[in-house]
Amino acid sequence: xxxxxxxxxxxxxxxxxxxxxxxxxxxxxxxxxxxxxxxxxxxxxxxxxxxxxxxxxxxxxxxxxxxxxxxxxxxxxxxxxxxxxxxxxxxxxxxxxxxxxxxxxxxxxxxxxxxx
Amino acid sequence: xxxxxxxxxxxxxxxxxxxxxxxxxxxxxxxxxxxxxxxxxxxxxxxxxxxxxxxxxxxxxxxxxxxxxxxxxxxxxxxxxxxxxxxxxxxxxxxxxxxxxxxxxxxxx
Numbered sequence: 001x002x003x004x005x006x007x008x009x010x011x012x013x014x015x016x017x018x019x020x021x022x023x024x025x026x027x028x029x030x031x032x033x034x035x036x037x038x039x040x041x042x043x044x045x046x047x048x049x050x051x052x053x054x055x056x057x058x059x060x061x062x063x064x065x066x067x068x069x070x071x072x073x074x075x076x077x078x079x080x081x082x083x084x085x086x087x088x089x090x091x092x093x094x095x096x097x098x099x100x101x102x103x104x105x106x107x108x109x110x111x112x113x114x115x116x
Numbered sequence: 117x118x119x120x121x122x123x124x125x126x127x128x129x130x131x132x133x134x135x136x137x138x139x140x141x142x143x144x145x146x147x148x149x150x151x152x153x154x155x156x157x158x159x160x161x162x163x164x165x166x167x168x169x170x171x172x173x174x175x176x177x178x179x180x181x182x183x184x185x186x187x188x189x190x191x192x193x194x195x196x197x198x199x200x201x202x203x204x205x206x207x208x209x210x211x212x213x214x215x216x217x218x219x220x221x222x223x224x225x
Contacts, residue, residue: 002158033213042217043159043203056211090158104149105213107158 025093144209
């Protein structure tokens with residue numbers, strides 16, 4: 001158990017809908033990262049927050065948005081869902097953001113999103 | 117651009133040693149991580165290298181050559197439970213982490 005929690009574990013929805021995925025980082029971690037992993041593909045970095053502020057964006061679609069709240073939990077919002085958005089969405093947290101071994105990312109169990 | 121290359125699949129025998137290679141071309145370098153990921157599960161941290169050389173941790177070792185843009189993960193005394201994907205990830209600087217596509221390792225009896 002990494003200490004990172006994600007809810008829900010599974011989500012099944014229809015095209016065009018909107019969903020919210022939630023992540024609680026490990027106690028004391030200020031950085032939260034979101035990744036998408038499609039079937040048989042690598043982890044695609046979506047976005048990074050540090051202490052409530054967005055710090056980096058990867059290949060995140062405009063239909064997707066995220067935020068990190070004062071209590072450091074984070075939410076990833078996916079809207080106008082398409083079949084291709086079906087994937088595992090992982091959240092990871094780390095202590096800092098500046099590199100080094102303390103920037104090791106610890107991953108939550110993921111949310112499996114299925115868009116029908 | 118940023119690029120990380122790993123073999124797609126490898127097969128090894130229980131009790132043997134296997135080396136999984138990773139080469140990277142990134143705009144900068146601020147550390148390399150190896151993660152293990154079982155199918156459908158979260159990646160779990162294995163090792164971290166930022167300086168050239170070998171880091172040993174039990175049955176797992178990781179090597180880095182920054183001048184060559186090269187790393188490997190060495191797994192000794194392979195066990196069936198080591199069957200998983202192994203992800204090489206590079207921190208090029210800034211706040212992003214670039215993950216390779218992963219190497220799927222099959223351990224056979």
